[in-house]
Amino acid sequence: xxxxxxxxxxxxxxxxxxxxxxxxxxxxxxxxxxxxxxxxxxxxxxxxxxxxxxxxxxxxxxxxxxxxxxxxxxxxxxxxxxxxxxxxxxxxxxxxxxxxxxxxxxxxxxxxxxxxxxxxxxxxxxxxxxxxxxxxxxxxxxxxxxxxxxxxxxxxxxxxxxxxxxxxxxxxxxxxxxxxxxxxxxxxxxxxxxxxxxxxxxxxxxxxxxxxxxxxxxxxxxxxxxxxxxxxxxxxxxxxxxxxxxxxxxxxxxxxxxxxxxxxxxxxxxxxxxxxxxxxxxxxxxxxxxxxxxxxxxxxxxxxxxxxxxxxxxxxxxxxxx
Amino acid sequence: xxxxxxxxxxxxxxxxxxxxxxxxxxxxxxxxxxxxxxxxxxxxxxxxxxxxxxxxxxxxxxxxxxxxxxxxxxxxx
Numbered sequence: 160x161x162x163x164x165x166x167x168x169x170x171x172x173x174x175x176x177x178x179x180x181x182x183x184x185x186x187x188x189x190x191x192x193x194x195x196x197x198x199x200x201x202x203x204x205x206x207x208x209x210x211x212x213x214x215x216x217x218x219x220x221x222x223x224x225x226x227x228x229x230x231x232x233x234x235x236x237x238x239x240x241x242x243x244x245x246x247x248x249x250x251x252x253x254x255x256x257x258x259x260x261x262x263x264x265x266x267x268x269x270x271x272x273x274x275x276x277x278x279x280x281x282x283x284x285x286x287x288x289x290x291x292x293x294x295x296x297x298x299x300x301x302x303x304x305x306x307x308x309x310x311x312x313x314x315x316x317x318x319x320x321x322x323x324x325x326x327x328x329x330x331x332x333x334x335x336x337x338x339x340x341x342x343x344x345x346x347x348x349x350x351x352x353x354x355x356x357x358x359x360x361x362x363x364x365x366x367x368x369x370x371x372x373x374x375x376x377x378x379x380x381x382x383x384x385x386x387x388x389x390x391x392x393x394x395x396x397x398x399x400x401x402x403x404x405x406x407x408x409x410x411x412x413x414x415x416x417x418x419x420x421x422x423x424x425x426x427x428x429x430x431x432x433x434x435x436x437x438x439x440x441x442x443x444x445x446x447x448x449x450x451x452x453x454x455x456x457x458x459x460x461x462x463x464x465x466x467x468x469x470x471x472x473x474x475x476x477x478x479x480x481x
Numbered sequence: 482x483x484x485x486x487x488x489x490x491x492x493x494x495x496x497x498x499x500x501x502x503x504x505x506x507x508x509x510x511x512x513x514x515x516x517x518x519x520x521x522x523x524x525x526x527x528x529x530x531x532x533x534x535x536x537x538x539x540x541x542x543x544x545x546x547x548x549x550x551x552x553x554x555x556x557x558x
Contacts, residue, residue: 214544215529248531250489250520255529323521355545362492449489452520 161197165190184379191286191371191417196360199282199367203356206278209241211348215252223259229309231261232268236304239272240297243359249273249446253453257324260331264312271466272304275441279363283416284436288423295481296433299473303437307466319458363413370414377421397431398474402467405438415439429481434474442466482512482556487523488532497532497546504552512556 165186169175175182218238222231249270256266276297284293317328408415419432442463450459486501488494498516505512517523526535530544534555541555 210544219529242530248491251523251531252529254520254524255527258524327524351545351548351551354548358493358496358546 161194162190164193180379182379184375187378188371188375191374191420192368195282195286195367195371195417196364198286199279199363200356200360202282202285203243203278203359204353206241206243207352207355208349210243211352213238213241215242215255219255219259219261222256222261222265231265232305232308232312233301235265235268235308236272236301239269239304240276240301242273243278243355250449250452253450254324254327257320257328257453258331260328262312263317263320264308264310266308267311267462268304268308270462271307271441272301274443274446275303275437276300277440278359279413280416280436280440283367283413287416287420288429292429292433292481295477296436299433299477300437300441303441303466303469303473307469311462311465314461316458316461319455319461321453321455324453366414367417370417373414374417374421377418378424381421381425383425397428398434398478399471401431401435402438402471402474405435406442406463406467407444408439428478430474430477430479433477434470437470437473438467441470482510483537484512484514484556485517485535486514486532487517487526487528487535489520489523490518491531493546494532497534500547500549501534501552504549504556508553508556508558510556510558 166177168189169182169186170177173185175185177183177186215238218234222234225231227234252273253266253270256269257263281293281297284296317325320328416436419427419436423429423432447459447463450462454462484501484505486494486498488497494516498514502514504510505514523531523533526533526540528540528543532546533543534541534547534552536555542551547555
């Protein structure tokens with residue numbers, strides 16, 4: 160339906176030639192923009208509803224009062240996936256977990272998945288790569304959080320926290336705070352959720368437009384298989400290189416997926432592309448500087464290094480599997 | 482009345498602050514609105530998601546940018 164709309168608009172109303180590079184580019188731009196904006200809005204609403212019923216305080220209290228023999232990593236990671244992520248929320252969350260005496264590894268599981276799997280990333284992937292790749296991305300993002308959190312937990316890193324955080328940790332109590340149950344009805348909440356979802360769409364709109372614009376240009380004007388010569392499957396350096404490139408990038412996560420989509424269409428292996436995306440979305444310099452308030456540089460280095468290593472590994476895995 | 486908007490300084494926290502300021506101004510509420518960016522102070526209120534709005538020491542809104550109506554309710558107007 161959206162394709163028909165784009166065809167009608169571009170080839171009919173604008174009168175562009177469907178066989179010309181410009182026609183293809185402009186068609187791609189309208190098709191992808193409409194599709195991704197619709198997806199983003201609905202996924203944001205959906206996640207907002209889930210969140211209204213499973214607030215993070217609830218997870219914390221649950222983790223504090225139940226012994227789960229490893230299952231806590233899965234839970235923390237799953238919760239990380241459904242909570243909306245704002246990089247500046249990571250500190251209060253981190254402290255909240257530490258305060259509750261939740262082990263560092265479990266906290267890391269949450270911290271890894273939270274930025275990796277969020278409404279913007281899911282909508283962009285769904286719109287650009289389709290369901291299969293999105294499922295692979297989400298499942299591996301959750302697994303990455305679990306495994307990464309578990310490995311980091313094993314390293315006994317508590318000594319590398321900032322001093323004031325160590326103090327909080329020493330005074331932590333497993334006593335769950337009274338969890339205030341919100342009695343607002345669903346219908347009263349919905350406008351707020353929709354308002355928030357709209358805010359998310361508006362916040363990333365510019366990046367999406369720029370990203371799709373660049374993607375559309377390449378889609379129309381760059382020949383098929385162009386990138387294959389630089390980033391072919393048998394080039395072993397491609398995956399680690401793209402992850403290293405990806406870590407410093409962040410804010411343009413929404414804009415980067417449409418570009419990557421075209422990269423993939425023109426010959427870059429999907430695994431390399433997913434690894435790159437995970438690096439962009441999951442690890443970023445702004446996040447590192449925020450984490451500095453609660454961790455020493457050494458701990459941030461270990462955290463980023465471990466996660467990056469796992470992202471590179473999964474990149475190889477996807478190239479081999481997909 | 483003392484109103485505090487808690488948030489480390491991201492875009493969401495800034496817009497939350499603007500919403501609160503606007504409501505206070507438009508309704509001539511006798512309140513001082515301050516923005517708290519210090520993590521240590523923020524943690525005293527036991528919140529885990531920002532932005533948050535605190536009215537006279539009580540956390541009224543947390544985890545999202547409030548609408549004007551929500552702020553009015555939190556301020557009791």
